[in-house]
Amino acid sequence: MAWTKARLEDVAQTRLGGARLIVVANREPFVHRYRDGEVEWIRPAGGLTAALDPVMQACGGTWVAHGSGDADVEVCDERGRVGVPPDDPSYVLRRVWLSKDDEEGYYYGFANSTLWPLCHQVYCRPTFDPAHWETYRRVNQTFAEAVLEEAQDGPALVFVQDYHFALLPRLLKAARPDLVVAQFWHIPWPNPETFLVCPWAKDLLDGMLGNDLLGFQTQYHCNNFLDTVDRALECRIDWEKFAITRGGHETTVRPFPISVDPDLAREYLGDDWEPRAAAFRKKHRLADRALLVGVDRVDYTKGIPERLRAVDRLLAKHPELKETFHFLQVGAPSRTHLAAYRDLADEVQDLAEEINWRHGTDRWRPVVFLNEHHGQEDITLLYRMAAGCVVSSLHDGMNLVAKEFVAAREDDRGVLVLSQFTGAAKELTDAVLVNPFDVDELAAGLRTALTMPAEDQERRMRRLRARVADNNIYRWAGMLLSDVGKLVPEPAGSPKPACPTPPAEPTAPHLTRESFIPALRLANG
């Protein structure tokens, strides 16, 4: 049976019973900001929020996140709560306010200058700064307090996201052993030699072993995690069950490859996508040339300079391709407070200019670099317009751009050029798989995308689409919930209800109980 939003709603009802679902992720799914004196909201760039928002819309509950928008506080109640999505609320966003020092040490520091490069291995040497570590610990404690407040005294399943919160599971379990705690690690887990150079490796591992269930993108990352724990900590490892017991508590470790909601593409495209595509072509002077697109946060793990060098190589080797295509890179600014990210944006800009100078003509510039945030509507439009989408990450846990591109191609056309070093490459084997470190191979991949016959495109794309349709985001969440949901205790003194007992009324004044828990709407017809 296929996984759909409705099926996930059912699973959430039966598995969660009366328990609250609390998701914790550093990034919030909606950011409120000021534009020209008015408050507007946007969806931030990045796969995590795009993937989890449909799950929360299906299950209801509370998402605890850092409130990062300059108008965030404006729309919240006194506890930092607001109903989202802003245009049709179905769950609660609880914002946690962090100081600049907190952000500096925890987010830019330990999360993104230590754990991010450490887990992606090389490309940028991790920093190991005791002050960052202290702030990371403090902010994990701050989030623990917010989660405990949201859980009130009842049963709850806390679903922690990513490397920002390695210590949170242990803190939660210490305070409330009855909470069921699961974590999904969205980025790779490296081999033990790499991870164990971190001076605080043991504390991080111990924190993660507070989880009942720990999910990674691939079996390989699970293997690496078990190997790392085996080398570093006193514990018992059951290699059959893939479970670790430490201090009497068992953590099960499993792969759950994350995905997208394939039906959203149609929604984002709308009925007017063709005139929008024509307007986009006119605005960027693309004429009717073929488009190769890249869509990324400007991050050094994504292999953006590598793909531009491949464009350069392609044009040098095949001058007959001049004026036949554009390479269009959407680069959402990301973590620009860090020098490594600012330097990368400059490098990409310089490379684009250099290639345009070398190969461009009066009426044609091969590379178009749009270094700004684009909404999902525009991005999906680009996917639909493209001859090919290029994902050339040097190392990536999954990469949801690859899956979003496939989901957008209802016409069964377009070619996905995909780095073999992404989690997505394990599933999307009908893509043109490339080694992004090999400039000639990547250039050849781009040429394949520009020249593949229509029937080959269709054959590959149909298989890719079937894969993404089956392994969609509802399957990901459903499998996770099914695994961990059996640990959720029955509410004290009562059998598990047939339909969920609603949590207390949310305090955000404009939220109704119905808008808070869609599962209730379903159960009550």
Ligand code: F6P
């Ligand atoms: O892949 C890691 C990750 O943190 C994702 O979870 C998220 O989608 C992306 O990076 C965005 O990063 P940030 O929240 O730092 O902008």
